[in-house]
Amino acid sequence: MKYTVNAKGYYGQFGGAFIPEMLYPNVEELRTKYLQIINDPEYQRDFHKLLKDYVGRPTPLYLAKRLSNIYNATIYLKREDLCHTGSHKINNTIGQILLAQRLGKQKIIAETGAGQHGVATATVCALMGMECVVYMGKVDMERQRPNVERMRILGATVIPALSGSMTLKDATNEAMRHWINNPTETHYIIGSVVGPHPYPDMVSKFQSIISEEIKKQLQEEIGNSFPDYVFACVGGGSNAAGAFYHFLDDEHVNLVAVEAAGKGLTSGESAATTALGKPGVLHGSKTILMQTDDGQVVEPHSISAGLDYPGIGPMHAHLFEGGRVKFISATDDESLKAGIELSRAEGIIPALESAHALAGLSQFKFEKDDVVVVNLSGRGDKDLETYIKWGKY
Amino acid sequence: MKNRIKTLLSNNKKGILSMYFTAGFPALKDTVTIAESLASAGADIIEIGIPYSDPVADGPTIQASNTVALKNGMRLSMLIEQVKQIRKTVDIPIILMGYINPVLQYGIEKFAKDAAEAGVDGVILPDMPMDEYLEHYKKLFDSLNLSNTFLISPTTSEERIRKIDQVTDGFIYAVSASSITGAKGKFEKQQLDYFDRIKNMKLRNPYLIGFGISNHDTFSMATKYGAGAIVGSAFVDLLKNSKDLKRDISAFVKSLKNGQSH
Numbered sequence A: 001m002k003y004t005v006n007a008k009g010y011y012g013q014f015g016g017a018f019i020p021e022m023l024y025p026n027v028e029e030l031r032t033k034y035l036q037i038i039n040d041p042e043y044q045r046d047f048h049k050l051l052k053d054y055v056g057r058p059t060p061l062y063l064a065k066r067l068s069n070i071y072n073a074t075i076y077l078k079r080e081d082l083c084h085t086g087s088h089k090i091n092n093t094i095g096q097i098l099l100a101q102r103l104g105k106q107k108i109i110a111e112t113g114a115g116q117h118g119v120a121t122a123t124v125c126a127l128m129g130m131e132c133v134v135y136m137g138k139v140d141m142e143r144q145r146p147n148v149e150r151m152r153i154l155g156a157t158v159i160p161a162l163s164g165s166m167t168l169k170d171a172t173n174e175a176m177r178h179w180i181n182n183p184t185e186t187h188y189i190i191g192s193v194v195g196p197h198p199y200p201d202m203v204s205k206f207q208s209i210i211s212e213e214i215k216k217q218l219q220e221e222i223g224n225s226f227p228d229y230v231f232a233c234v235g236g237g238s239n240a241a242g243a244f245y246h247f248l249d250d251e252h253v254n255l256v257a258v259e260a261a262g263k264g265l266t267s268g269e270s271a272a273t274t275a276l277g278k279p280g281v282l283h284g285s286k287t288i289l290m291q292t293d294d295g296q297v298v299e300p301h302s303i304s305a306g307l308d309y310p311g312i313g314p315m316h317a318h319l320f321e322g323g324r325v326k327f328i329s330a331t332d333d334e335s336l337k338a339g340i341e342l343s344r345a346e347g348i349i350p351a352l353e354s355a356h357a358l359a360g361l362s363q364f365k366f367e368k369d370d371v372v373v374v375n376l377s378g379r380g381d382k383d384l385e386t387y388i389k390w391g392k393y
Numbered sequence B: 001m002k003n004r005i006k007t008l009l010s011n012n013k014k015g016i017l018s019m020y021f022t023a024g025f026p027a028l029k030d031t032v033t034i035a036e037s038l039a040s041a042g043a044d045i046i047e048i049g050i051p052y053s054d055p056v057a058d059g060p061t062i063q064a065s066n067t068v069a070l071k072n073g074m075r076l077s078m079l080i081e082q083v084k085q086i087r088k089t090v091d092i093p094i095i096l097m098g099y100i101n102p103v104l105q106y107g108i109e110k111f112a113k114d115a116a117e118a119g120v121d122g123v124i125l126p127d128m129p130m131d132e133y134l135e136h137y138k139k140l141f142d143s144l145n146l147s148n149t150f151l152i153s154p155t156t157s158e159e160r161i162r163k164i165d166q167v168t169d170g171f172i173y174a175v176s177a178s179s180i181t182g183a184k185g186k187f188e189k190q191q192l193d194y195f196d197r198i199k200n201m202k203l204r205n206p207y208l209i210g211f212g213i214s215n216h217d218t219f220s221m222a223t224k225y226g227a228g229a230i231v232g233s234a235f236v237d238l239l240k241n242s243k244d245l246k247r248d249i250s251a252f253v254k255s256l257k258n259g260q261s262h
């Protein structure tokens, strides 16, 4: 596979492990053991059993007829919103908690933006009886309040990140600091395909179940496992990595990543990393990130907490640079409208992150028989306050 | 030009005091005043932090100084100009310490050349991977007589410490605990065991102990083991509250070295 990670932990020029020495033993332990652990048949059996019985996989691939009519295409929704806890994030946390157990770790830390990864982490920690600390930007704690309480009900400690823009980037900084301070018994469950090698590869492997299922389901549904298009939103890029994974080498499948344009690409309040960023190092990997010419990371903005991040995973940086994936962006407003549109057309209220993927549809001109898969990464319950505040429905 | 760090460390010198502060903090131009005051107060090494928006290995004190410095308008190119000015009067070793991204944007090759030309003797980039350095930059650093310092911590394996020792030409930075930066009043027994362990490894390079050194007690304890110690957060705290930089720096350096109350 030409787009997977190489032996040194790089995707083309991107990736690597740019970490302070204090984290080296932890990351090195992961690097040397992760493949052996996750390829073990017993591990695979446990992983797939939990995905089936606990998460509720396979998630449906649903033919959205009324949405198809609006866009003059044949649109399928991959229903990750129906996963236990309401988003794709749990595919990864199940994978990592089983790994943490096999590494002999007792404590778990995580960062979260929208709170979906935090909830998914708190959930698997409750399931396995492990201690859980989640860092979340103070701003995100306010705009995703229900998820904060969900984590607390599940027994996790939620610690506000008070630096920078008090969003996902800052929560990630705090989680890394916590890991430096507690290196031996703690595993850090990173929530997206970001971070030092081997995280991006590991998380994309856990999420690749999404495209594995899409292929099978399309085969059953239309007698062909290849869609013409796959759309997914990109914060760090884990749901997109999962939805694209098994199509990467099939160049006839158009892969579309939708970033958050915030208030507009030129507004100064945006999170559209590939449009506004350039190569640099953030959170342990070389990737594309939004930064000043002095190398200071720019505070991003998006109405969607899960996309409010100034970087993308290194694999996506590589896919963008090589042109394999088309990167587009949708504004706050366009995404809110797309979220309401799906609610009215199909009776599904999407997460604001997923609403960005939907908002990408209007930027394409399809043929009626074009098979388009939109990865509906999460459900919108957590975003009701934001929808209500916006009010145009 | 001979590298000032190597000159200082030759002859088995002990009790070296290295002082860390963030460039452009508390005010933009204080970098020069602080460096000059440190040199005249008797500090042995000046370590200047390159401000960064996301300093993941730093605790609240140094994080806050980074934020203020950036608000003040500090940037890497300006710091290199300030070093040139410092070099007019100061002849002790100067080290630049920072995260890799601002250096990458400046261009690592250009950074190394400009820094060496300005009079910088060494660089510490905690998040630069060793392999990356060896593969791409060591030759250049060596040719410029710029020494690169790697960190080790209590969880660093003996094998890796040996490897770091092999590729280092200057000193090793021994982080005193598994932690981010921050001032602490004393050492725990397990930290002393770790210092002992490194001491007994008989490395070819001397090591300086940093993180958590804040007063005469911790300084003199650390220098029983290592060739010297690095004071960061406690110094940055002092700078934040100082009304008279020259006087306060002089008193602090003396108290660290001699134990007079300050």
Ligand SMILES: Cc1ncc(COP(=O)(O)O)c(C=O)c1O
Binding pocket: A087, A088, A089, A113, A114, A115, A116, A117, A191, A192, A193, A233, A234, A235, A236, A237, A238, A239, A240, A305, A306, A307, A351, A353, A354, A377, A378, A379
């Ligand atoms: C529903 C949903 N979709 C997407 C994302 C963005 O993350 P990623 O780009 O890693 O899929 C999040 C993050 O919180 C999310 O909750």
